[in-house]
Structures are given as structure tokens and as C-alpha cells.
Amino acid sequence: MPVTRTQKEIRQRAPLWLLALLGVNLVLMSVSARDESGHKRLIQVWAQGLVSPVQNLFSGATGTGAGFFQHLGSLNRAATENEELKRRLAATETELREARMARDENERLKGLLELKEQGGYGMVPARVIARDPSEWFDSVIINRGSSSGIERDMPVVTHEGIVGRIIGVSPYTAQVLLITDERSAAGAIVGQLGTSQALGSVRGYGKNGLLDMRYVSGLETVKQNDLVTTTGQDSIYPPGLSVGEVVELKQGSATSPHEIKVKPSARLNSLGEVAILLYHAPPRTPPADAPPNTRKQ
Amino acid sequence: MKLKIAVCVALAVLLQTNLRLVWPPLVFLDLPLVVVTYFALRRDVAQAIFVGFIAGLATDIFSKGLLGANGFSKTLIAYLIAALVTRVMLDNPLARIPVLAGAAAFDAVVIVFLHRLLGQPSLLPFAETAAYKMIATTVAGTFIFYMFDIFFSDRARQRRHFAFRRRAARRSLVRR
Numbered sequence: 507m508p509v510t511r512t513q514k515e516i517r518q519r520a521p522l523w524l525l526a527l528l529g530v531n532l533v534l535m536s537v538s539a540r541d542e543s544g545h546k547r548l549i550q551v552w553a554q555g556l557v558s559p560v561q562n563l564f565s566g567a568t569g570t571g572a573g574f575f576q577h578l579g580s581l582n583r584a585a586t587e588n589e590e591l592k593r594r595l596a597a598t599e600t601e602l603r604e605a606r607m608a609r610d611e612n613e614r615l616k617g618l619l620e621l622k623e624q625g626g627y628g629m630v631p632a633r634v635i636a637r638d639p640s641e642w643f644d645s646v647i648i649n650r651g652s653s654s655g656i657e658r659d660m661p662v663v664t665h666e667g668i669v670g671r672i673i674g675v676s677p678y679t680a681q682v683l684l685i686t687d688e689r690s691a692a693g694a695i696v697g698q699l700g701t702s703q704a705l706g707s708v709r710g711y712g713k714n715g716l717l718d719m720r721y722v723s724g725l726e727t728v729k730q731n732d733l734v735t736t737t738g739q740d741s742i743y744p745p746g747l748s749v750g751e752v753v754e755l756k757q758g759s760a761t762s763p764h765e766i767k768v769k770p771s772a773r774l775n776s777l778g779e780v781a782i783l784l785y786h787a788p789p790r791t792p793p794a795d796a797p798p799n800t801r802k803q
Numbered sequence: 804m805k806l807k808i809a810v811c812v813a814l815a816v817l818l819q820t821n822l823r824l825v826w827p828p829l830v831f832l833d834l835p836l837v838v839v840t841y842f843a844l845r846r847d848v849a850q851a852i853f854v855g856f857i858a859g860l861a862t863d864i865f866s867k868g869l870l871g872a873n874g875f876s877k878t879l880i881a882y883l884i885a886a887l888v889t890r891v892m893l894d895n896p897l898a899r900i901p902v903l904a905g906a907a908a909f910d911a912v913v914i915v916f917l918h919r920l921l922g923q924p925s926l927l928p929f930a931e932t933a934a935y936k937m938i939a940t941t942v943a944g945t946f947i948f949y950m951f952d953i954f955f956s957d958r959a960r961q962r963r964h965f966a967f968r969r970r971a972a973r974r975s976l977v978r979r
Binding site for chain 1: 813817847848849852853856859860863869870871872874875878879882885886889917921922923
């Protein structure tokens with residue numbers, strides 16, 4: 507028969523139970539403290555073995571929860587890192603672009619320097635600062651003008667080839683008519699002066715950025731990819747400068763000239779640095795048997 | 804009722820062993836102590852002492868510390884709170900806050916004292932750890948007490964009791 511105790515009896519006996527339980531704990535602690543080997547007590551091993559399946563479930567559930575919160579935190583970190591990496595990538599791309607531009611500029615300037623050494627005439631480097639906004643004209647504006655000694659009809663070149671000529675000068679800027687403009691022309695020869703007889707003149711074709719080479723005798727041998735250079739007969743460009751290469755050719759005959767299309771050597775669509783050659787063509791002596799209406803200088 | 808208490812204690816201990824996995828600072832939250840304090844506040848000294856003993860010992864089993872240190876501390880705390888609640892009215896939720904805070908601080912003091920007494924090395928800085936433990940346990944314990952009140956309070960028990968009587972009355976009406 508179960509013994510029923512009143513609340514008063516329970517309260518009276520509580521200190522005893524307390525002391526007993528504290529005593530049990532003290533004994534356990536003493537034993538635990540004396541065990542210097544650090545091994546787990548038998549009760550701990552058993553209890554942990556019994557509880558381990560439940561604990562596995564718990565740790566799985568809390569692990570999932572923890573994983574969720576960690577992933578949330580990781581997402582936040584990943585987003586921040588992503589922003590940082592994007593910013594760095596943009597900065598690196600800008601640096602790379604600038605480095606490439608600097609390298610290209612360096613190559614162009616080196617080319618111009620070589621050209622100056624080869625030509626033996628003065629040269630003013632300039633930078634293209636604007637292109638003609640109108641679709642009707644093919645001209646550019648450079649940042650050098652009369653204050654730098656620039657004059658009308660001076661040739662403008664890059665290390666790759668001729669670009670055009672000066673058609674307007676202000677103190678600090680000048681306008682350059684590109685050779686691709688229909689109003690532009692230059693004396694040219696297929697091949698090199700002295701070795702070729704395929705003389706003619708190139709002028710802007712007005713489309714595809716090509717030049718039209720005219721008046722080349724159909725008896726001369728011209729092939730695709732032949733180089734075209736200046737002759738100096740136009741009193742603008744010095745002789746021997748590269749104009750371009752033959753890209754289209756319709757063979758002529760004894761009675762008709764070749765129809766030649768030339769691709770300019772200079773990259774006219776991406777002009778950066780150019781050079782104005784301080785070149786003055788040698789004065790032409792008028793022929794002795796000039797017609798009577800020719801003005802004598 | 805005893806089954807519910809056992810489930811609460813088991814859940815508290817098992818959760819306590821996994822809290823650090825969720826968020827490391829949650830280790831300062833002492834869930835078994837919250838459970839012990841709650842049942843100690845129910846004016847049943849004997850029940851409080853046994854809950855404290857079991858919860859403390861269960862915590863020790865999964866702890867690397869001295870086996871019995873938590874048991875000793877929580878048994879003592881349970882008895883002290885149960886003795887206090889017979890003299891002071893602590894049913895007010897606001898009054899429970901200092902009890903929880905005091906229990907957390909006392910628990911830290913006792914455990915560290917016992918470890919020192921038995922020549923065990925104390926690794927953590929005492930004041931900092933005790934302060935964090937007190938704050939975490941008090942804050943979380945206050946909310947846990949609210950949840951426990953839903954299941955264990957006298958009012959909840961009366962509500963369930965009357966709900967049963969209402970259902971019984973309805974059944975008898977349907978029969979008539």
C-alpha cells in the first residue's frame with residue numbers, strides 16, 4: 507500500500523533529500539576529480555550510448571537548422587564578396603584596357619619616331635581630338651595648329667601610312683581631310699618608285715573605306731596585295747610613304763587602265779596619334795615651253 | 804505531469820548539447836537551468852529537488868566537466884528557489900526575471916567554486932562567462948517561462964479541465 511505524505515511532511519523531509527542528493531553529487535564529483543586518466547566514467551558511457559540515437563536525431567535537426575543559418579550568413583558574405591569581386595574585376599579590366607591603350611600608343615609613337623628618322627624632315631606629333639560629325643565628309647580635327655608650325659596642305663601620316671592632308675588651320679587645332687574622302691587625292695604607284703611603272707593616283711572611293719586608284723596603265727603588271735606608295739608628284743605627300751595595298755583588281759588592257767581598289771594602310775577608323783610632316787614639296791619649275799597664258803613666277 | 808516534466812528536462816538537455824551547433828554564442832544559454840528554475844517556482848520542493856538533480860546530472864553526462872557539478876549546483880538552486888517561493892510571492896513574470904538572473908549567476912559561481920575546490924582547471928574567464936550566461940539565460944528564460952505557462956500553469960490546467968467538462972456536458976445533451 508503506497509504511503510501518502512502531506513505537503514508539510516514533504517517540506518520537512520526536503521532538506522534531508524537535498525542533503526542526500528548533494529551528497530551523491532559530491533561523491534560523483536570526488537570520484538570524477540580523482541580520475542586523472544581523463545577517461546569517461548561508466549555512467550557517462552552508458553548514458554551517452556543510450557541517448558546517442560536521440561541525440562543523433564537532434565543534432566541532425568539542429569545541424570540542418572544551423573546549416574540553414576550558416577548558409578544564410580554565407581549567402582550574405584557571398585553577396586558582399588561578389589560585389590567586391592565585381593568591383594575589383596571592373597577596376598582590373600579598366601587597368602588592362604588602359605595598359606593595352608598605352609602599349610598601342612607606345613607602338614604608334616615608336617613607329618612615328620622611326621618614320622621621322624627615315625624621312626629626315628620635321629614632324630609634329632598630334633592627337634586626333636574630333637571626327638567630322640557629318641556623314642558627308644571624312645575629316646578629323648587634331649590638337650595642333652598654326653602655333654605649332656602647321657600649315658595648309660601638309661601631309662598627315664601615321665607609322666602605317668598616309669592619313670590625309672591639312673585643309674584648315676587655327677592657332678591650336680587643324681582639320682585633316684582623310685584620303686578616303688572623295689575630295690582627297692594623292693599621287694601613287696603600285697610597288698616602289700624606281701622599280702615599278704604603275705603610276706596613278708588614289709582618291710577617296712566614298713564607301714567601304716577604300717581608295718580608288720586610277721590611271722594605272724593596263725599594260726603594267728599589278729597583282730592583288732601589291733603595296734601602293736606615294737610618288738610625291740602631288741606636291742603634298744613626300745615620295746615613298748605607304749598608301750595601302752591592292753585589294754580589288756580589274757585587269758585593264760592596252761587601251762583601258764586597271765581598275766584598282768586600295769585598302770589604306772593607316773587605320774583611319776581608329777586614329778589616335780598622328781604626325782604632321784613639316785614637308786614642303788620642292789618648287790616646280792615651269793617648263794620652258796610653257797603656253798603664253800601661264801603665269802611665270 | 805511527471806512525464807511532461809521528464810520530456811521537458813530531456814528536451815532541454817538534448818537541445819543544450821546542440822545549441823552550439825546552431826550558433827556558438829547560444830552556449831551561454833542554460834536551458835536545463837531554466838527548466839529547473841521553472842519547476843522550482845511551482846512550490847513543490849521535492850519535485851524541484853529531483854528535477855534539479857536529474858537535469859544537472861544529465862547535463863554533466865554530456866559535459867567534459869566534473870560529473871556531479873551541475874547536479875550539485877542545480878539541486879541546490881532548485882531547493883533554494885523552492886524554499887524562497889514559499890515565503891515570497893514570485894508568480895509575477897517580472898519577479899521571475901531576477902530569480903532567473905540570480906539562478907544563472909549562482910549556478911556559475913557554484914560550478915566554478917566546485918571545480919576550484921576539487922583542483923580542476925578553470926579555462927574560461929569567470930566574470931565574462933558568468934555575465935554572458937546570466938544575460939542569455941535570463942532573456943531566453945523569460946520567454947520560455949511564458950511558453951511553459953501555456954502548458955503547466957494552474958490556469959491552463961483549469962482551462963483544460965473545464966474544456967473536458969464542457970465536452971462531457973454537450974455529449975449528455977446530445978443523448979437527451
